Amino acid sequence: MQADPIQETLNNYKPKRQVVADDETSQDRQVNQNLNFTSSDFIDEKQFVNKHSEMPLKNFYRYIINEEPNFYEESKNGWPQNTGLFESIPTSPLFTLGMITPDNWLVESVSTPYDLDNIHLDEVEDIGIFADFELEHLLLEGHCFEQSTGNPPRGLQFILNTNSSLNYDKNQLNQKNKIQDTIVMANLGYFQLKADPGVWNLNLRPGRSNDIYSIVNHENTDPSSTNENVVFIISNFLSNVIKVRVSKKPDKINDQVLFDDDDDSQNSIWSSISSWTNSMGNNHENTMNQLNEAQKDSERLNIFSVASGHLYERLLRIMMLSVLKNTKTPVKFWFLKNYLSPTFKNILPLMAEKYNFDYELVQYKWPRWLHQQTEKQRTIWGYKILFLDVLFPLDVKKIIFVDADQVVRTDLKELKDFDLGGAPYGYTPFCDSRKDMDGFRFWKHGYWASHLQGRKYHISALYVVDLVKFRRIAAGDRLRGQYQGLSQDPNSLSNLDQDLPNNMIHQVSIKSLPQEWLWCETWCDDKSKKKAKTIDLCNNPKTKEPKLTAAKRILPEWQGYDDEIRQFIEKFNYNKTKNINENEESIEKINSNDNKIENEESIHTEL
Structure with a gap:
């Protein structure tokens, strides 16, 4: 009798168990939740969640991608195509909205009346929050x-x-x-x-x-x-x-x-002009244009700053006005474009026209090989220090960083002309004069006291960078190399943009600026305030006073600057610019919401 091949196969079959471990609470699983893979495809499925003292889920993700091309302007539910829709999420937490994109994409928000850094879902209309990215x-x-x-x-x-x-x-x-x-x-x-x-x-x-x-x-x-x-x-x-x-x-x-070497910057300018003109031939007109442009560059103040969220953009506009009111030198502002709101970007050209300044928005994509920060604010801190050598055009020789929450009381040309003594950058040390804050001066003991070896610990709210020197000594490469090692430890670089240059002080020297260049009430006594050339609204770990409240109390001129900018916004003529979808109600909402979010700010806290 011939054996049944099917029965023989069944007799010889040894069942195998395929085990798949899938952490439903991980970021990767959240990001890939829309893939055509579900645990219900498996037999004998068991699900369990390990106990956590705090659930690790702090983010919500949606893919903005269609399975197949769709050539209709709107989908069936009335939303535009390529839309990510978040529904049934908690309304009480403070949310931020951002995009996770391929490494080679530069994406920006182009239209939204909302502050995407401070989203209170329980305070918005039923339609919810919407934003367009491009x-x-x-x-x-x-x-x-x-x-x-x-x-x-x-x-x-x-x-x-x-x-x-x-x-x-x-x-x-x-x-x-x-x-x-x-x-x-x-x-x-x-x-x-x-x-x-x-x-x-x-x-x-x-x-x-x-x-x-x-x-x-x-x-x-x-x-x-x-x-x-x-x-x-x-x-x-x-x-x-x-x-x-x-x-x-x-x-x-x-x-x-x-x-x-020690060649002066003027020689560097003429050497650059010589190289440019040689590459272009003996064209007299081009040569004269280059000479004139080089002269303008050498006289111009280049001011760099970063901001994210409507509150800090409000502070940024006031900082800009304080610079312009106190300088006779032509000014060019440089802003990190990655995190600016559409409203700020649309108002900026009109401000430039009214107050007679130049500006440029710079971008850089965090390299895929450099350790990524997961928190938005720490990423912004990284942009302040890690990419100074590549963020600006190579003809920019010197740049001054000024924090958004700072008010300038002097001509910054004095800082531009300050002798850095061969160092690539200059920072102001933290004040020691307010003695009741000694318990918060972490740099006075432990690791920092040992590492600094008597040197000062410097604050990152204001600094001047000689970009020519900075590039020549490969300071950017050194800082990125040190960052790559230290950032693997989550307990390291608590204040990234501040700790990193202070940690590298032995490899990349810092010129200490005179103390009057930055006064902060948290660390400096009241007596020294009258000499202050800039005043920074750094956070106070004792009082935790909101910034807007502190600004009005500490700075007599702040309210005047704020009123002037507010009046300018009220006169904003939307017909002068293109592609502006916000209405005047959204502009008013900026200023009204600032007072609500100031108590929940997460922007840089200097300890």
Whole structure:
């Protein structure tokens, strides 16, 4: 009798148990919850949640992606296509709203009347909170190494252009579809540049980079590329990471792009002009334009600041006004665009017209290889210190950082001209004069007392950076390297933007500014206030007084500045700008909501 093959198979079958561990409370599981995978697909399913002293879920995620193309303007429920809808979430907590995007995407909020940093769902209308985001740029990322050694060519400068010509007009820097420039980090030879769909050309920047090096090889580029002109095409939304190898020219073997010497900044300007004009030929008009532009750059005050949320944008506008009221020097403000609200970005050009200042919004995407911060505010702190060498165009020689919650009482040109004594940056030390705060001066004992070895611990609310020196000594690379090691410990770098430069004081020196450059009531006694050149509204760990309350009490001029800005906003003419969807009620809401959120602020607390 022939054996039944099916029965034989069943007799020989040994059941196997496939075990899948899936932490439903992890961030990765939340992010991937929309994938076509459910635990109900399994037989003999068991679910359990380990006990937690505090549930780790503090975030809610929604994918904004369609399974298939849809060419209708609105979906069936009336919402626009590509919409993430949050329903049935708690209404009492204070929420923030942000986007998690691919590493090569630069996305910004373009329309919302709400403060996305301070969302109180129990105080909004039934329709809820809504915000529109837009993909602004796609990044070109790359790694560059020397052909002979395999080491990154520290400080090598690239330019990105839509034109294959090597002509370099710095007036076109950062204009859409024009020239972008950056330097190569010593960290993995990394560089990034903003781009858009289309054909792009990457070249060595005229000057020392082009004089010393030449491109000898490149990968992941267009076949039409040559060593003199690297061509690549952005035709999709995926990451564009190229590899470039360079080699020193035979007569430049011993030369370095970065060198640490004592030449004065004026000589540096004329050397740069010489390199630019040589690359452009003997064009008298171009030469004169470059000379005039260099002269303007040397006289201009470059002020950098960051802000996120309507409260801090309100404080930022007052800081700007205090700078402009106290200086006769032309001013250019630089703001980190990543976290600014649409309202602030729309008001900014009208403020520039009224108060006669220049401004530029700068962006940088946190590199994928650098340890990521999970909290928004700590990420902003990182941008204050980690990317100073690559955040600004290379022709910016010196920049002054001023915190948004600061009021300036003097001409900052004095700080621009301050002799840093060879240091790449200057900070103000914390005050010691208010003795009743001694118990909160953590830098006086323990690790910090041992590490500083008698040096001062400096506050990060105001500092001046010599970007030429900063880049020459690769200060940015050193800071990022130290950050990468320290940030793995969650208990390290409590005040990231402050602790990191103080921790690196032995490798990247700090010039201590005179104490009057920054007065803070928390740490400085009342007697020293009359000499203060800037006043910072740093938080008080004793009283925890809200910032707006403290501002009106400490600064007699603050209310006048606030009233002037408020009147300007009330006269805001929406017909002068394009793509503004907010109405005047939303502008009024900014100022009314500030008083509600000031008690729940999470912006930088200086201990």
